Amino acid sequence: MDLDEIDRLRERHPAWRLLRAHNAPLILAFLGGRFIEGNRGAVPAGELVSALDDFLYAVHRTEPERYVADPAAYLDDWATPEAGWLRRFYPAASDEVHYEATPALERAYAWIQSLRSRAFVGTESRLQTAVDLLRQIVHGSETDADQRIAEIERRQAAIEAELAAARRGRFDTLDDTALRERYQQFAATARELLRDFREVEENFRSLDRSAREKIAGWGGGKGELLADLVSSRMDITASDQGRSFQAFYDLLLSEERQSELTDLLGAVQSLPQLPVDSRLRGVHHDWADAAERTQQTVRNLSEQLRRFLEDQVWVENRRVLDLVRTVEAAALAARETPPLDIGLVVDQPGVPIALPFERPLYDPQPDVAVDSLPAPAELDVTELDGLLTQRFVDTERLTENIRAVVPPRTSVALDEIIALYPVEEGIAEILGYLSLHGDGITVETTDEQTVIGYADSGGAPRRVRMNRALVRRA
Template identity: 70%
Template sequence: MDLDELDRLWERHPAWRVLRAHNAPLILSFLGRQFIDDNRGAVPLGALVSALDDELFAIHRVSPERYAQGAAAYIDDWSDPKAGLLRRFYPAGSEEVHVEATPALEKAYRWVEGLRTRSFVGTESRLQTLVDLLRQIVHGSETDPAERIAELERRRDRVERELAEAREGRFAVLDDTALRERYQQFASTARELLGDFREVEDNFRALDRSAREKIAGWEGGKGALLEELVTSRTDIASSDQGRSFQAFYDFLLSEGRQDELSDLLDAVQGMPQLHGDRPHEGRRIRRVHYDWADAAERTQQTVRGLSEQLRRFLDDQVWVENRRVLELVRAVEASALAARDQPPIDLGLQVDEPGLPIALVFERPLYDPQPDVVVDSMPAPQDALELELDGLFAQHFVDSARLAGNIRAVVPPRATVALDEIVALYPIEEGVAEILGYLSLGDDDLAVAVVDDAGEMTLDYIDAGGTPRRVRMPQVTVTRR
C-alpha cells in the first residue's frame, strides 16, 4: 500500500475514522455489544436510544463528566452517512426507523479486539489447516483419473493403518494444549464468519440499491429495463461471492449436517479443559450455528429484495397501462355521446356494392355425421420379418462429458478459445453429431456462443465410411468462467 492510498483510507474510511474519535471506547463497547457480540440485525431506533441512555446513566454514576451528550445525539452522530457506523432505514411493513451496524463498525471492533494480549497463541493447528487447504486445492482440481485414483488409494491405506492400530489399542489422542489451540482457532473463525456475512450483505445491498436507482430513473421501455434487472439478479447469483454464499446457505439448510454440527458442538462444550475462565464464550460458541443461520437469512432477504423490486415494478407498470386504457375508452364514449346529439355533416360510409348479401339460417347444410375411421397401424406378421433394422442398430451416442473434458483440457479458467482450435487438438470422431454436441454444451463453467455471423470457420472430419468431410459454419468461441 502506497502513501496516497493510506491517506485516503485515513481520511475517508469509517473504520479508521472511528478509531480516531474521542468517544471511540463508548462506540465500540456499546455498539459492539449491541450488534456484534449478540449477532443482532436491525433494531428500532427508540430501543437503541433507550439502551444507550441506560449505558450513559451507569457511566455518569462513576464519571459524571465523561460523554456529556445525550443518547439521542450520539445515535444521530453515529448513524450519519458521513460517519458510516449505523444505517438508518424503514423495514418493510414498519413505520418506525430501524438501525443496523455496518461492515466498517465490524472491522474496527474486530481490529481492537485483536489488540488484547493473548496468553496462548497456537500455530500448529493453523499450519495443519493450511496444509489441508493446499491438499484440497491440488487434489480437488486434478482432472487426471489415474492421479485421482492414486490419491484415493493413499487415503484408503492411511485409514486402514489407523483402523488396524485402533483395533490394537494404539491411537494418538490430542493433549490439552492441542485441544485449546484448535478450539481457539475455531472460535476465531466462527466470529470472523459472522463479520463476513455483514460485509456480503452490504455488497448485495449495494447491487439492490443500484437496481432501485435504475427503476426510479428509467424512461425507456419495460422490456429493456426488465432485461437489465434480470441480468443484475443473475450476476448476483453467478458471482463468486454469490455462489459461495449459496453453497454455505445450502449447507445450513441440510438437516443432516445441522444435526452433525450440533452433536459436535455439544461434545466440545462437554470438555472442561477448553473453556477455562471464559465460560460465556463457550455458551456463545454453542449457538454459533444458529447465529450463522440468522446472519445468512438476513443476507438472503437482501437478495430477495431485488426480486421484490421486479414484481413491484411490473405491478406499477400494469396499473399505469390499465389506467391509460380506461382513459382512452372514456374518451371514445364521450365522443360517441357528443356525436349522437349533433352528428357531423360529413359523417358517412360509402359501400361499393349496391346491396348486402343475405345468408339465411336454413340455407346452411345440415350436420352430416361422418363414419368412424378405423386405423390399423400394426404390420402384417409376414411383413414384420422384412423390416430393415440396420438403421436402428447404427445409432450412436455422443458423450457430452468427453467434449466438456476436451474444452477444460485446452481452455484455462477465465479464457476464450475458438472451437476450431479445440477440434484441431481433439479431432472429430462422431461427425456432425459431435459438432452439435459442442454447440449444445451448457455447464456452469462453460459457455459456447456464436460470436460473429460474418466470420466463418472450417471443421474437417472423416465420416464412418472413411470419406473426408468439411463443415463451414459461423465463428464459434468457447469461454470458460
C-alpha cells in the first residue's frame, strides 16, 4: 500500500474514523458488546436507547462527568453517513426505527480485540492447517488419474496402519497444550465467520440499494431495467464470494451437519482441559442466523423486482382504461351531433345493378342416399390354445435359487446356476433370471458368448446361444 492510499483510508474509512473518535471507547464497548459479541441483527431504536441508558448509568457511577449526552443523540450521531458505524432504517411492516451494526464497526472491534495480550499463542495447529490446505489445493486440482490413485492409496495405508495400532491399544492423544491451541484457533475462526457475514450482507445490501435507486429514477421500458438488475444480481451470485457463501449456506442447512456440529461442540465444551466459552456452544446457530439475515437481503431485492413489475402493470392498465374512457366520451359526443363529413371516400362512382330476372331459376337437386353403416366383417375363429398354454415363471423361486448359490458380495455365472437348478419353464425362465433386479441382486451381461441347454414344454431338448450373464449379490 502506498502513502496516498493509506492517507485516503485514514480520512474516509469508517473503521479508521471510529478509532480516531473522541468517544471511541464508549462506541466499541457498547456497540461491540451489543451487536458483535451478542451476534444481533437489527434492534429497535427504543430497545437500543434503553440499553445505552443503562450502560451510561453504570459508567456514571464511577465517572459522573464522562459521556453526558443523551443516549438517543449518541445513536443519531453514530448512524450519520459521515460516521457509518450504525445503519438506521425502517424494516418492512414496522413504523419504528431500527439500528444495525456495519462492517466498519466489526472491523474496528476485531482490531481492538487483536491488541489484547495473549498468554498463549499456538503455532503448531496453524502449521498443520496450512499444510492441509496446501494438500487440498494440490490434490484437488490434480487431473492425472494415476496421481490421484496414488494419493488415495497413501491415505488408505495411513488409515489402515492407524487402525491396526488402535486395535493393539496404541494410539496418541492430544495433550492439554495441543487441545487449548486448537480450541483457540477454532474460536478465532468461528468469530471471523460471523464478521465476514456482515461484509457479505453489506455487499448484497448495496446491490439492493442500487436497485431501488434505478427503479425510482427509471423512465424507460421494463425489459431494459430488468435485464440490468438481473445481470447485476447474477454478477454477485456468480462471483467467488457468492458461490462460497451459497456453498457454506447449503452445508450449514444440512440436518446431518447440524447434528454433528451440536455433538462436537457439546463434547468440546465438556472437556475439563479447555476454557469454557459459553458463546461458542451455540456458534453454529449464530452462523445460521447471520446467513439467514444475508439471505433476507437477497429476498428483499427479489421483492423489489416484483413490486416494480406490479406497479408497471398497474400503470399500463390505468393508461389503457383512460384511452377506453376517451373513446367512449367521443362516441357519446358524436351520437348527439354526428359529423356531416366523416371523410369517407368511395372508390367507384357508381353502384353495380343486378336485375331480378338475371338470377337463375331454382333447380332442385336429387336426393342422395348415403349408407354410413360399414359392411359386417366375417368373424375369424380365434385359436385360444396359445393363451391356455401360457406358463407362469415364479421369480421368487429364481431369487431363492440365486441366494442358495451366490454368497453375498460375490458374483456367479448364470449358466452355473442353471446347471445346479435346471430350467423348468423353458426360455421364459431364462428371461426371468435376466429380468431380476432388486433385493440386493443385479444381473450384468458380458461380451463373452455361452450356450445354455433347456427342455421346452414338450420335453424336447433345446439350446440357446446368448451373452454370458453374471449374477451379483450386494
